[in-house]
Amino acid sequence: MGRTGPLSERAWHAAAAVGVALVLLWRCSDAFAHPIAFGEDWDQLLVANAWHGPGADLLQPYAGYVSLGPRLIAAAAAGLPLTWQPHVFALGAGLVAILVLSWLAAPRFAAWLPAAPLRALLCVLLALIPVGNHALYSAAMYTSTHMLLALVLWSCAPAPRRLVVELSLATVCVWSHPASLALLPFWGLRAWLEPGASRRFFGGLVAGGLVYLAAGIQLGEASRSLASLPRFLGTAVGSWTLAGETRALIGLPWTTYLILPGVALAIAARSRAVPAPTRRAALTLGLAATTVAAAMVAGRAGTQGGLLFQPRYLYVTALMSFLAIAMPLLSLAQAAGPRPLRLAAAALAIHVACLLPGTQHRYRTSPVVGDRVAAFLAEVAPWVAADGPPGERRALAIPGRHLVLRRPARP
Numbered sequence: 065m066g067r068t069g070p071l072s073e074r075a076w077h078a079a080a081a082v083g084v085a086l087v088l089l090w091r092c093s094d095a096f097a098h099p100i101a102f103g104e105d106w107d108q109l110l111v112a113n114a115w116h117g118p119g120a121d122l123l124q125p126y127a128g129y130v131s132l133g134p135r136l137i138a139a140a141a142a143g144l145p146l147t148w149q150p151h152v153f154a155l156g157a158g159l160v161a162i163l164v165l166s167w168l169a170a171p172r173f174a175a176w177l178p179a180a181p182l183r184a185l186l187c188v189l190l191a192l193i194p195v196g197n198h199a200l201y202s203a204a205m206y207t208s209t210h211m212l213l214a215l216v217l218w219s220c221a222p223a224p225r226r227l228v229v230e231l232s233l234a235t236v237c238v239w240s241h242p243a244s245l246a247l248l249p250f251w252g253l254r255a256w257l258e259p260g261a262s263r264r265f266f267g268g269l270v271a272g273g274l275v276y277l278a279a280g281i282q283l284g285e286a287s288r289s290l291a292s293l294p295r296f297l298g299t300a301v302g303s304w305t306l307a308g309e310t311r312a313l314i315g316l317p318w319t320t321y322l323i324l325p326g327v328a329l330a331i332a333a334r335s336r337a338v339p340a341p342t343r344r345a346a347l348t349l350g351l352a353a354t355t356v357a358a359a360m361v362a363g364r365a366g367t368q369g370g371l372l373f374q375p376r377y378l379y380v381t382a383l384m385s386f387l388a389i390a391m392p393l394l395s396l397a398q399a400a401g402p403r404p405l406r407l408a409a410a411a412l413a414i415h416v417a418c419l420l421p422g423t424q425h426r427y428r429t430s431p432v433v434g435d436r437v438a439a440f441l442a443e444v445a446p447w448v449a450a451d452g453p454p455g456e457r458r459a460l461a462i463p464g465r466h467l468v469l470r471r472p473a474r475p
Contacts, residue, residue, distance in 0.1 A: 073171040076180035080169035080187035087191040091427040095202035098434025099150035104205035109138035118142035130280035133211050133240035137204040146441040153204035161201045164210040165191045175341040189416045194423035195382040211237035213380045219250040220348040223262035235272040248273050338395045349388040
């Protein structure tokens with residue numbers, strides 16, 4: 065598992081993408097084959113597409129902030145029949161998840177961990193860690209979470225080679241999730257310290273973030289209580305060590321879950337056997353993950369009971385915490401020889417595998433419900449296209465939800 069050439073690097077990147085895709089299909093096949101237009105995909109995206117033209121709602125705030133990336137996916141579906149749009153939302157969300165979760169295997173990150181097979185393995189393990197749910201992979205509105213994950217990787221990655229393309233994509237990600245603003249100090253520091261393309265890229269992110277703060281976020285509506293902030297660390301770092309339900313049953317204090325990963329990260333970060341780029345990446349990822357967790361909890365605390373034990377809110381932090389520890393561990397093992405490396409890789413895989421039992425219910429959706437949503441959309445499509453009195457509505461009751469289409473007032 066040593067260094068590989070450019071062709072092999074690309075092949076391993078493709079293999080990682082295929083592996084991540086297979087994980088998502090295994091977990092969420094019904095969500096892709098029988099999409100249910102989950103949550104805001106119906107309330108915000110499909111309803112807007114039903115009455116407005118493509119792109120009309122790109123900068124429409126929801127819950128106090130603009131979420132540009134998900135609305136771009138919705139805009140791509142706006143000209144299609146209503147029955148097709150949930151499929152586009154699901155496929156768009158799945159594609160974003162695959163691209164982001166497999167990005168670590170790209171040659172760009174060889175400085176972090178030179179062996180491409182190891183980076184591909186970590187990509188699959190990241191996809192397997194059960195701290196999400198079906199919405200993160202199959203709902204367009206939830207692609208903002210994977211866009212935030214991409215921003216964390218960008219914040220720690222080497223300078224981009226295609227400056228305009230990457231800055232454009234990263235700016236869309238910034239304008240998709242308010243927690244992205246927590247990364248402004250990282251971007252500002254790199255823009256100050258690093259010359260050339262890196263300075264231009266991170267300087268552009270700072271500018272885009274400040275514009276988003278000024279124009280894309282309604283501070284009064286988006287702000288929440290900070291009361292639950294002291295608990296976020298234990299839940300965030302502990303999310304990959306024990307399933308949330310197990311932690312709740314055991315009832316241990318959150319500080320317990322900092323001990324093992326904290327010691328492991330400290331040893332790995334200080335060891336001279338770990339290359340300097342790997343140490344820097346691990347420490348920066350850990351710090352960025354903690355900062356993002358603080359921002360997310362600060363924005364959500366007090367809105368729902370037991371929030372910190374709902375995995376999807378700390379999805380980014382849990383994955384980055386795992387990665388920040390796994391990379392130095394594999395690097396140490398690789399320096400010790402082939403057998404320790406195989407043992408370390410197997411230990412990480414077994415650890416993640418032990419988390420899987422009892423978590424599959426988070427990713428299941430009902431094909432029956434998906435088919436009912438599709439039938440309802442086929443039924444109301446002529447009604448949506450026709451003129452009628454404002455306020456006229458059609459509704460569908462499904463388990464746990466009440467889907468409504470209401471004709472808006474004429475402009």
